[in-house]
Amino acid sequence: MVLAITPTPRPHHHIPLHSSNNGDSRTHLHTHLLHLLNECTDMSQLKQIHAHTLRATSTTNPHTLFLHSRILHFSSLADLNYAFRVFNQIENPHSFMWNTLLRACARSSQREEQAMLLYCRMLAEGAAMPDQYTFPFVLRACAYLFALSEGKQAHANAVKLGFDSDVYINNSLIHLYASCGRLELAKKVFEKMRERSVVSWNVMIDSFVRAGEFETALKRFGEMQKKFEPDGYTMQSIINACAGLGALYFGMWAHAYVLRKCDGGLANDILINSSLIDMYCKCGSLEIAQQVFDRMPKRDVTTWNYMILGFAMHGQAEAALKYFERLVKKQTFAPSSITFVGVLSACNHRGMVNEGRKFFDMMVNKYRIEPRLEHYGCLADLLARAGFIEEALNLVTTMPMKPDIVIWRSLLDACSKQHASVELSEEVARQILESTGGQGGVSSGVYVLLSRVYASASRWNDVGSIRKLMTDDGVAKEPGCSLIEIDGVTHEFFAGDTSHPRSREIYRVLDVVKERLEVMGHDLVRE
Numbered sequence: 001m002v003l004a005i006t007p008t009p010r011p012h013h014h015i016p017l018h019s020s021n022n023g024d025s026r027t028h029l030h031t032h033l034l035h036l037l038n039e040c041t042d043m044s045q046l047k048q049i050h051a052h053t054l055r056a057t058s059t060t061n062p063h064t065l066f067l068h069s070r071i072l073h074f075s076s077l078a079d080l081n082y083a084f085r086v087f088n089q090i091e092n093p094h095s096f097m098w099n100t101l102l103r104a105c106a107r108s109s110q111r112e113e114q115a116m117l118l119y120c121r122m123l124a125e126g127a128a129m130p131d132q133y134t135f136p137f138v139l140r141a142c143a144y145l146f147a148l149s150e151g152k153q154a155h156a157n158a159v160k161l162g163f164d165s166d167v168y169i170n171n172s173l174i175h176l177y178a179s180c181g182r183l184e185l186a187k188k189v190f191e192k193m194r195e196r197s198v199v200s201w202n203v204m205i206d207s208f209v210r211a212g213e214f215e216t217a218l219k220r221f222g223e224m225q226k227k228f229e230p231d232g233y234t235m236q237s238i239i240n241a242c243a244g245l246g247a248l249y250f251g252m253w254a255h256a257y258v259l260r261k262c263d264g265g266l267a268n269d270i271l272i273n274s275s276l277i278d279m280y281c282k283c284g285s286l287e288i289a290q291q292v293f294d295r296m297p298k299r300d301v302t303t304w305n306y307m308i309l310g311f312a313m314h315g316q317a318e319a320a321l322k323y324f325e326r327l328v329k330k331q332t333f334a335p336s337s338i339t340f341v342g343v344l345s346a347c348n349h350r351g352m353v354n355e356g357r358k359f360f361d362m363m364v365n366k367y368r369i370e371p372r373l374e375h376y377g378c379l380a381d382l383l384a385r386a387g388f389i390e391e392a393l394n395l396v397t398t399m400p401m402k403p404d405i406v407i408w409r410s411l412l413d414a415c416s417k418q419h420a421s422v423e424l425s426e427e428v429a430r431q432i433l434e435s436t437g438g439q440g441g442v443s444s445g446v447y448v449l450l451s452r453v454y455a456s457a458s459r460w461n462d463v464g465s466i467r468k469l470m471t472d473d474g475v476a477k478e479p480g481c482s483l484i485e486i487d488g489v490t491h492e493f494f495a496g497d498t499s500h501p502r503s504r505e506i507y508r509v510l511d512v513v514k515e516r517l518e519v520m521g522h523d524l525v526r527e
Contacts, residue, residue, distance in 0.1 A: 043079050050075075050086065069097055076104035080111065095128045102137040106144075115141035116150060123157075130157065132166050139172035143179040151176045171199050178207030198228045206237040214241040218250065230257070232266045236275050243279035251279045268296070274303045281310025286319075301333040308342035312349060320346035321355075337369050344378035348385070356382045371399070377407045384414030389424060403431070 050071050068090050076083040087093060087101055098118070105115035119138045122130065130138075135158045142151035155173055163169050170193050177185035190196075190204045201224040208217035221238055224230065230238070235258050242251035255276055259267050266272055273296050280289035293299070293307055304327045311320035324343050327335060335343075340363040347356035360379050363369045376399045383392035392411060396403045412428045 043075070043082065047082070069094075069100070072097055073100050076100055080104055080108060092127045095131050095134065098122050098128055099131070099133045099137065102134060102141075106137040106140045112141040112144045116145070116147065119154070130161065132163050132169065135163060135166075135169045136172040139169070139176045143172075143176040146180050148176075148180040148182065151180065165194060167193070167195055167197050167200065171197070171203050174200070174203045174207060178203075178210065181211075183207060183211050183213070196227075198231060198234070201228060202231070202233045202237065205234065205241075209237050209241045209244065212244065214244040214247075217241040218245075218247075229261070232258075232262060232269060232272060235262065235266075236272055239272070239275040239279050243275070243282045246283050248280075248283035248285060251276075251283060268298070270296070270298055270300050270303060274300070274306055277303065277306040277310065281306060281313065284314065286310060286314060286316070301327075301336050301339065304333065305336065305338045305342060308339060309345070312342045312346035315349045317346040317350035317352060335363075335367055335369075337372060337375075340367075340369065341374045341378065344375060344382065348378050348382040351382070351386050353382060353386045353388065373401055373404065373407075376401075376403075377410070380407055381410045381414070384411050385417075389414055393424070393428070 068086065072083055072086045072090075075086055083101060083104060087097060090097060102115050102118055105111040105118060115137060119130070119134070119141075122128065122134075135154060138154045139151055142148075142154060151173075155176075158164060158166075158169050170189055173189045174186045177183070177189065186204065186207050190200065193200060201220070205217050205220050205224070208214070208220060217237065218241055221230070221234070221241075224234070235254055238254050239251060242248075242254060258272060258276075273292055276292050277289045280286070280292065289307065289310055293303065296303065304323060307323045308320045308327075311317075311323065320342060324335070324339065327333065327339070340359060343359050344356055347353075347359065356379055360371070360375065363375065364371060376395060380392040380396050383389070383395065389411065392414070396407055396411065408428055408431050415424060415428055
């Protein structure tokens with residue numbers, strides 16, 4: 001009988017700890033206590049049973065140890081602090097008991113570090129050795145804390161104890177190394193696995209997606225299909241990979257696969273549908289994103305965020321703000337920090353300065369959301385683009401965190417476009433240099449923007465100095481890059497690129513387009 005204890009308070013009542021025919025039989029007492037334990041519904045009753053177990057049973061009796069392990073298990077589900085008290089009263093706890101606490105700590109927020117300390121204590125005491133069930137919990141805690149060194153030690157210990165072929169441990173190792181940014185180690189573990197499960201493939205594919213290696217993720221997906229049927233977790237990762245690539249054709253195939261082959265409940269899954277909305281928005285198919293959104297029986301705040309961000313991304317500020325109004329009106333979910341990133345981005349794309357100020361104030365004062373760097377960056381960019389450069393600069397210099405180079409560069413870009421004073425532009429450029437330590441890390445775009453400021457002020461000597469500085473520092477202008485998907489294949493092009501196998505044909509077509517534009521009266525040099 002499985003018990004799920006909830007911490008919800010109920011009317012307290014005492015449990016009858018003795019039955020009329022109890023007698024002196026130890027076996028009968030243990031059976032009776034176990035029965036009461038299985039019928040237990042709250043922590044008050046559990047504590048009564050625990051107290052009686054301590055008073056009326058021998059600590060060395062195997063039946064008593066079993067009772068303690070059940071009490072430990074049940075208390076770990078409802079009151080982890082009490083579970084530790086139970087654990088500390090047990091003499092020589094066996095591996096199952098250690099694992100019970102490790103599992104509870106690893107799965108409980110803010111307890112991951114406690115899980116690692118418990119594992120170290122287990123090794124130090126040496127009475128019970130870690131088994132194949134121990135390491136997944138320990139590795140999970142290490143992954144959450146990005147504790148690479150401790151994770152490697154746990155890995156070495158697992159190998160030493162002969163668990164290097166365990167599928168569950170290897171899956172946890174892949175997740176650990178990928179979470180810590182060591183994808184090459186995750187791949188190494190995966191390649192060495194003699195036996196893989198669907199979870200193994202899912203963790204590896206998801207790791208590639210999170211690392212931005214979208215094409216590799218799709219390639220691995222193709223390999224996986226030869227041996228396993230993808231499940232919901234697989235498809236969510238694949239949809240996210242398509243979103244990252246802007247691969248609409250493959251994304252639509254993944255959507256159709258979910259509808260056709262996966263279990264019925266998956267078609268209505270909030271996470272899957274939210275990922276589909278994100279993918280369609282990033283691929284520019286806003287109408288399909290709307291259709292997915294409208295057909296969802298249930299939504300969460302992430303779903304609304306994807307719609308707001310998607311429309312904002314494509315400059316459709318009015319539509320984005322209408323979704324925000326619908327979200328607020330429903331009052332089912334409170335807007336999140338990410339919601340306001342989308343709202344402020346929408347205002348930024350349309351130059352809606354007053355609305356941007358209003359929403360920023362609403363976020364802080366009504367919803368009590370502490371602004372992050374992204375919020376300050378959106379508002380500063382909005383103000384600067386609209387010509388309120390000094391207000392933007394004041395916002396950036398007074399915010400509680402240090403501005404990053406992206407914010408400073410957006411201000412410099414606004415200075416060059418709004419013909420701001422040279423002194424103000426130079427101050428922003430100086431901040432960029434200081435944020436990168438004065439050398440290295442400054443892209444060619446910063447030099448180009450500053451040279452435009454000097455050019456607009458007819459300070460040609462300074463323009464020449466900037467270009468000489470670029471030459472002396474070996475800074476070359478970064479070529480523009482574009483992506484296009486044709487028949488499910490994503491092609492990447494750079495300005496002046498000749499690496500594509502059909503580049504000659506492409507440039508011949510471009511020459512034809514150029515000639516036709518010139519015939520129609522376009523001056524391509526000036527434009």
